Amino acid sequence: MIISVTSLKGGVGKSTLSQNLAVCFAHMGYKVAIVDADVNDSSERWSGLRDMDDNPPIMVASIDSPQALRNNVKLLQRDYEVIIIDGTPALSKLVSTIMLLGDIVLVPIKPSILDIWATERFQERYEDAVATKGEDIPGYFILNEYDSRMKFNIEAKEAMSDLGFETLKTTIKTRLAYKEVIQDGKGVYESSNKTAKQEMTNLANEVISLIA
Numbered sequence: 001m002i003i004s005v006t007s008l009k010g011g012v013g014k015s016t017l018s019q020n021l022a023v024c025f026a027h028m029g030y031k032v033a034i035v036d037a038d039v040n041d042s043s044e045r046w047s048g049l050r051d052m053d054d055n056p057p058i059m060v061a062s063i064d065s066p067q068a069l070r071n072n073v074k075l076l077q078r079d080y081e082v083i084i085i086d087g088t089p090a091l092s093k094l095v096s097t098i099m100l101l102g103d104i105v106l107v108p109i110k111p112s113i114l115d116i117w118a119t120e121r122f123q124e125r126y127e128d129a130v131a132t133k134g135e136d137i138p139g140y141f142i143l144n145e146y147d148s149r150m151k152f153n154i155e156a157k158e159a160m161s162d163l164g165f166e167t168l169k170t171t172i173k174t175r176l177a178y179k180e181v182i183q184d185g186k187g188v189y190e191s192s193n194k195t196a197k198q199e200m201t202n203l204a205n206e207v208i209s210l211i212a
């Protein structure tokens with residue numbers, strides 16, 4: 001399965017969710033690859049820090065041109081069961097290709113009105129991609145850095161239900177664990193934070209259930 005993690009907004013958690021989902025799937029027994037299409041090479045750098053002997057290995061390939069992405073994702077599918085594309089925040093052809101390739105498109109979004117406004121252009125891109133593909137591309141928002149104790153978070157979530165894009169049931173909280181694990185090339189699944197581990201497991205299971 002190909003999971004495209006993309007958005008037109010920077011810093012919303014694409015790389016964080018890509019890496020943490022990859023780790024979670026790897027522990028579930030899947031052969032996992034990340035395709036890093038991020039201009040900052042975040043996942044590529046993260047992968048350089050990962051101890052692949054003591055932790056389940058995760059293949060990371062940096063690719064940032066649309067045609068190379070198509071070709072190499074096809075090749076990776078021969079050897080990997082889960083391919084996660086860590087997207088780039090640009091209004092480019094690359095973003096359309098990332099969406100076209102996904103069996104599911106996950107769009108991280110922070111619960112702020114600014115982020116919700118930023119999705120308007122994204123949706124135009126998404127609709128173009130669906131028209132090009134000629135079939136539906138299942139797309140979902142995933143609320144990152146969500147806190148249900150804050151009124152504006154709940155209001156933002158409600159506002160999102162008008163956007164014509166479904167929101168995943170699983171939400172991701174702001175947690176130090178997400179920042180701490182990066183320097184070891186790990187995911188929260190491999191940390192001592194049980195709540196974060198459960199949160200990521202819930203997300204992985206929800207994604208599997210939507211693709212199946």
Ligand SMILES: Nc1ncnc2c1ncn2[C@@H]1O[C@H](COP(=O)(O)OP(=O)(O)OP(=O)(O)O)[C@@H](O)[C@H]1O
Nearest residue numbers: 010011012013014015016089145173174175178179
């Ligand atoms: N749930 C979270 N809890 C705590 N910190 C988070 C969380 N999600 C993301 N962050 C932090 O927010 C910052 C941006 O996250 P990240 O790099 O994953 O976003 P991105 O969408 O990939 O950014 P870019 O568009 O630049 O590629 C990072 O410092 C990351 O550690």
Ligand SMILES: [Mg+2]
Nearest residue numbers: 014015038042
């Ligand atoms: Mg990134």
